[in-house]
Amino acid sequence: xxxxxxxxxxxxxxxxxxxxxxxxxxxxxxxxxxxxxxxxxxxxxxxxxxxxxxxxxxxxxxxxxxxxxxxxxxxxxxxxxxxxxxxxxxxxxxxxxxxxxxxxxxxxxxx
Amino acid sequence: xxxxxxxxxxxxxxxxxxxxxxxxxxxxxxxxxxxxxxxxxxxxxxxxxxxxxxxxxxxxxxxxxxxxxxxxxxxxxxxxxxxxxxxxxxxxxxxxxxxxxxxxxxxxxxxxxxxxxxxxxxx
Numbered sequence: 683x684x685x686x687x688x689x690x691x692x693x694x695x696x697x698x699x700x701x702x703x704x705x706x707x708x709x710x711x712x713x714x715x716x717x718x719x720x721x722x723x724x725x726x727x728x729x730x731x732x733x734x735x736x737x738x739x740x741x742x743x744x745x746x747x748x749x750x751x752x753x754x755x756x757x758x759x760x761x762x763x764x765x766x767x768x769x770x771x772x773x774x775x776x777x778x779x780x781x782x783x784x785x786x787x788x789x790x791x792x793x
Numbered sequence: 794x795x796x797x798x799x800x801x802x803x804x805x806x807x808x809x810x811x812x813x814x815x816x817x818x819x820x821x822x823x824x825x826x827x828x829x830x831x832x833x834x835x836x837x838x839x840x841x842x843x844x845x846x847x848x849x850x851x852x853x854x855x856x857x858x859x860x861x862x863x864x865x866x867x868x869x870x871x872x873x874x875x876x877x878x879x880x881x882x883x884x885x886x887x888x889x890x891x892x893x894x895x896x897x898x899x900x901x902x903x904x905x906x907x908x909x910x911x912x913x914x915x916x
Contacts, residue, residue, distance in 0.1 A: 718902035727906040734896045775899040784840040
């Protein structure tokens with residue numbers, strides 16, 4: 683049972699924009715701890731997509747963007763492509779658990 | 794380009810100790826500023842952080858696993874290791890090693906991952 687809740691799935695047609703929410707609480711996101719995002723393609727290890735709420739590693743396309751507000755964070759994918767079909771996870775720190783925590787994960791399907 | 798590779802037995806008997814090693818290449822595990830971590834993923838489930846170690850040997854474990862986890866480091870071999878004792882079927886998972894970077898206190902993220910190794914706990 684994760685303390686960071688994500689929608690189980692989101693879908694969109696190629697070229698569309700989709701967003702994934704990551705809802706936490708006052709002991710994690712709301713406490714000011716940064717949120718990071720990972721992409722896990724089928725059968726592979728996760729890869730860093732966004733760090734510190736809205737920063738992209740140089741290899742990540744600018745179609746991916748992150749934001750944070752209050753006790754939630756969001757990942758947006760614009761210009762959706764078939765290669766974006768994957769599972770996406772948010773991650774932060776929870777002060778009540780004294781642990782690094784991951785979100786429940788969201789599967790993105792390109793229609 | 795930093796690369797990480799997990800190695801170890803793919804099958805462990807219940808009540809025994811799971812042991813995995815992560816070999817780091819493309820960079821020194823002794824270089825400051827990074828932490829070295831283990832994460833697992835139960836079949837068909839989400840990600841579960843286990844703990845981390847710094848090159849100096851300092852460790853931090855997920856409180857709910859702390860009594861069973863030991864992470865160690867061998868800077869001469871550029872490796873770090875995980876031991877998880879008294880395993881049960883619930884410990885069956887893909888185990889990943891990863892490098893952690895930080896942007897502040899408790900602001901850790903995983904920027905490089907190994908490919909993962911499946912460990913099954915079964916008699």
